[in-house]
Amino acid sequence: MSKVRNMNLADEGIKKIKWVQKHMPVLEHIKKEFERTKPFEGITIGSCLHLEPKTINLGLTLQAGGAEVAMTGCNPLSTHDDATAGGAALGLNMYGWREETEEEYYETINDVLDHKPDIIIDDGADMILVLHQERKKLLSNVKGACEETTTGVHRLEAMHADNALKIPLIAVNDAYTKYLFDNRYGTGQSTFDAIMGTTNMLIAGKTVVVCGYGWCGRGVAIRANGLGANVIVTEVDAIRALEARMDGYRVMPTKEAVKHADLLITVTGNINVVSGDDFKNMKDGCMLANSGHFNVEINRKDLENQSVSIEEVRESVEEFTMKDGRKIYLLADGRLVNLAAERGQGHPAEIMDLSFAAQALSAKYIIENDLDVGVIKSPDELDYKIAGLKLKSMGIEIDNLSDRQNEYLNNWQEGT
Ligand SMILES: NC(=O)c1ccc[n+]([C@@H]2O[C@H](COP(=O)([O-])OP(=O)(O)OC[C@H]3O[C@@H](n4cnc5c(N)ncnc54)[C@H](O)[C@@H]3O)[C@@H](O)[C@H]2O)c1
Ligand SMILES: N[C@@H](CCSC[C@H]1O[C@@H](n2cnc3c(=O)[nH]cnc32)[C@H](O)[C@@H]1O)C(=O)O
Structure with missing residues (x-):
């Protein structure tokens, strides 16, 4: 059936x-x-x-x-x-x-x-x-x-x-x-595959804000960097923020980061990661996508309340015209862009x-x-x-531990 x-x-x-x-x-x-x-x-x-x-x-x-x-x-x-x-x-x-x-x-x-x-x-x-x-x-x-x-x-x-x-x-x-492969390399590639297919826009030279530096966030940041973007990471976890910094990205609070974003991608699994005044501080033309969980990471209601009109300008791209005339674009209704966008292949x-x-x-x-x-x-x-x-x-072989190596690794008596 x-x-x-x-x-x-x-x-x-x-x-x-x-x-x-x-x-x-x-x-x-x-x-x-x-x-x-x-x-x-x-x-x-x-x-x-x-x-x-x-x-x-x-x-x-x-x-x-x-x-x-x-x-x-x-x-x-x-x-x-x-x-x-x-x-x-x-x-x-x-x-x-x-x-x-x-x-x-x-x-x-x-x-x-x-x-x-x-x-x-x-x-x-x-x-x-x-x-x-x-x-x-x-x-x-x-x-x-x-x-x-x-x-x-x-x-x-x-x-x-x-x-x-x-x-x-x-x-x-x-x-x-x-998680080491799907969340990181899978989300990294499929998120950009979907965003680029949906918008037909260049990533090189853009400022891409990645909200969340977990396994998905790392994958998205690596690929953004590889495509020539200038990457900013936002986090709530001090250790992950430190990792992002040492991986070479700028780190700052979301309310600051939104001011720089040409493209912002949420991958936190959290709610209201981008909301309220964040939309007021965005540049004209800023694009928003979620590749984390459900359609709650970007608060669509807040975006709607601050806009005077909404138009679907391309498949899976909504243009929000703000009260001051700026345009903000939301991809795939704020649902997982890599799967929910019409061009999303997962x-x-x-x-x-x-x-x-x-x-x-x-x-x-x-x-x-x-x-x-x-x-x-x-x-x-x-x-x-x-x-x-x-x-x-993949035709890849790796080494095996010898008996002596095994013994050495499990021994506490052998020193310098
Ligand atoms: N799009 C996909 O195909 C795909 C694939 C795998 C996982 N996911 C989903 O993506 C989300 C992230 O997964 P993960 O494995 O990377 O999780 P994770 O727990 O490794 O990472 C999430 C990160 O977001 C951070 N975070 C939480 N709230 C935040 C906030 N308000 N601002 C900034 N950072 C914040 C956390 O500190 C954490 O480091 C989950 O919802 C997961 O289910 C989606
Ligand atoms: N159902 C929720 C939860 C997030 S889905 C995130 C999961 O999708 C899975 N996923 C990503 N790409 C594909 C795919 O192409 N086929 C099936 N599952 C996928 C991936 O394993 C990841 O853990 C939502 O839709 O918002």
């Missing part, structure tokens, strides 16, 4: 799925392993992830392992209608379409939950919240869940601290093969290869282990398997 925009797009979707499969060697390896071992026979897996070709390939990997798979999107703007049609044609239960209303967004989450999943794979924790608040009867079916992103993990840890979490949760985001396939390998192996880990309620990091053994497979697929 599926609810998608248009099944006539299935052939186009399948073409795109086949393309990413060529660039996701680790997931393809795991798919073959699953075909042989069938770890998910009799198991239903429900996911709430950005619906595009790479995610469909994760669905097909779980299906190869014997699972019944039901998928919906984790953002009302990020679904690719050709990919969902392709997924449905290939036997996945697909629910969702691009530009869902909030009501439709939650309706499709419930459609997936109607399949009574044994395992949930979430991105941002919306499905897990609906499960706990509105579909409590299903809780006893759920053996465990996996969470894809930083803010989702924070939400679920807060839920556990309040004793409100009732299922075991693997924080897949916290796997090394996830992270490169080679990156999602790592993240989704971590998801597939974590789902298998839930089946094979009787986990306690709570939040755990995805086990190191899975990380090392994924990293090893990725290096192999």
Whole structure:
């Protein structure tokens, strides 16, 4: 059963799925392993992830392992209608379409939950919240869940601290093969891919303000620097601010930084990072994009209240004319620009290869282990398997410790 925009797009979707499969060697390896071992026979897996070709390939990997798979999107703007049609044609239960209303967004989450999943794979924790608040009867079916992103993990840890979490949760985001690559290099590249594709504008010579110097912020700053921008970082964490300074960027408070920005990108996972008077202090022509979480990092309401008119001047570009005549541009409604902009393609396939390998192996880990309620990091053994497979697929070999080196490293008696 599926609810998608248009099944006539299935052939186009399948073409795109086949393309990413060529660039996701680790997931393809795991798919073959699953075909042989069938770890998910009799198991239903429900996911709430950005619906595009790479995610469909994760669905097909779980299906190869014997699972019944039901998928919906984790953002009302990020679904690719050709990919969902392709997924449905290939036997996945697909629910969702691009530009869902909030009501439709939650309706499709419930459609997936109607399949009574044994395992949930979430991105941002919306499905897990609906499960706990509105579909409590299903809780006893759920053996465990996996969470894809930083803010989702924070939400679920807060839920556990309040004793409100009732299922075991693997924080897949916290796997090394996830955040060190997806959050950093994935967000770095896909954010600029989307901004440049959406605006057709030059980055070189511009002042780019990056709000937040976590794993995503580092990736965005590296790429901005590499494209020739002058980068300013804003932070609330003294250590991260110091790192940003020593990495070569200017660091200052947001209220100062906004005065210099030609392009400002939020990647904090926080709310109201840019709000109120910040818009009054921006230069004419300043562009704003969010690549962090939901559409709350840039306070759109404040921007609206200070403007006299709003016009969509290009696909995914809104022009706000301010009371003093300045123009400020907001990309993709302040939602994740790398996925929600019409030109947003998400992270490169080679990156999602790592993240989704971590998801597939974590789902298998839930089946094979009787986990306690709570939040755990995805086990190191899975990380090392994924990293090893990725290096192999890249034709890269590394050294092994000799017995003598091993002994030396574990010895406290040998000195100068
Ligand atoms: N666009 C994507 O595809 C993508 C990919 C991965 C993660 N994410 C999301 O991006 C966000 C950041 O993820 P991360 O892994 O970098 O998290 P992180 O925790 O490593 O970094 C967030 C940083 O933002 C800083 N911060 C918080 N509030 C701030 C404020 N008001 N002003 C300035 N800095 C502030 C924090 O101190 C921290 O250093 C999360 O919401 C995550 O879910 C998006
Ligand atoms: N659902 C929230 C949470 C942020 S999504 C951030 C996550 O998207 C994931 N992501 C980035 N690019 C892709 C992609 O192309 N396909 C699927 N997921 C992606 C990435 O792993 C990251 O942790 C929202 O929409 O605002």
